[in-house]
Amino acid sequence: MAGVRLLLLSDIHANFTALQAVLEDAEKRRYDQIIHLGDALGYGPHPHDVLEALRDLDAQCILGNHDQMLLEYVDGTRPYRESVVASVLKWQISRLTERDLRWIRTWRDGIDDAEVGARYRHGTPTSLDDYMDSVPAARAAFGQWQGMLAFVGHTHVPAVYATLNAPVGDWIKGHPLSDVTTYMVPPRVRVILNPGSVGQPRDHNPRASYAIFDTVRSAFEVFRVPYDIARTQEAIREAGLPEVLAARLSVGK
Template sequence: MEIGVVSDLHSNMVALDAVLRDLETENIENILCAGDLVGYYPFPNETVSRVRDLNALCVLGNHDFALVTETPRDFNRLAKRALDWNRRNLSEENLVYLEELPETRRLTLDGLDIFLAHGSPARPINEYIWEEDIDEHFLDVFFESPPDVVILGHTHRPYVKVVGDTLCMNPGSVGQPRDGDPRASFGVIDTESLEAEIRRVEYEIDWVAEETEEYLPRRLAERLYEGR
């Protein structure tokens, strides 16, 4: 079985559609989402509704949490303006969906023990875990019994790393990549071989940029072209 892994969608439905089309070409139906469905871009309802329709297994991200509670003061000006706009425009049904998302999930899928969070296992909402943080010490600190797979998001930078018998992945960001590559980033895990890869797909950035500039700060549109 192959599993699609996405994170940091950030209300960029156009990018999400491109990712899903790629997954559909290989009949990949099982999708895990490491949070941040909303924020930054102008398609919150379309994005959340699509994830719900997919029956994707998701966890709560920091932007999701901020939307259903109150935007933190430490959010930068652009992030706050976008999130406040997302909040005003999100349907009640989609708001309830975000409110009910768990902070972490530990599940069994095709025989694999999988841990899923947005930030870190200890601070799943907002702690950054970078590729260089992933080592045997990381697993020992956070897990009494390390899972087969650890999936994290939040950094918007993709990686795949194997530590001992554990596969660790950050799929990068669908909606706002920050590794210098503007293409939507996501991951695929093969449950039989326990191998994973990061994939990139192009999407219609111009369309998202135009819609963003109509409702939100222009700088958010410009970042899409820069991949940061």
């Protein structure tokens, strides 16, 4: 198989300013394909712009829990209960086109990529909305999934979880990542890799997070990119969205 460099994005959450900064940074590093691991929507002020950018770049998009909830509100299959999440999704629906909605409906809840030998899913390799945020959670995920390589998002924190290609429980390690970090995947080790969040990091580092995975080198590189947070905050306030969504961007939580 010819090697590929995957640009791994997740949890943009309608933050187009952060996405622009990430794409500009990634362009300098070269990539062959974009994988978005879910939650393009929710929380942020730019739902249509984010979708248009991903579509124009021919990104492979995985369904996230916020994306799924938005479709359920559109279809009337989820009762509306007032909350920060629900109010933003309701506002975003009014900003999306029919073309946007048709495209979101094509996103799948997880994909197995035979060429790369990887599974892409939002929460864990076996769940759309469970969190891979601890060694016990990783142990459970490895027990339910027998693959070697998976990419997930959802936690908004870049990380690596690894175990030997052996009975689960023999050895599991978690590697929180920050700044420019390279993790070389060892031979015969099963890994679940998280690139962090483009649009709403939650590891107390407000810079946008993304990753590139090089299949030839088996290298997972996480990059952090500064962006104009004040610009996104201003757009959130102008849209009348909850103030907490603006405030949290400054502190990365």
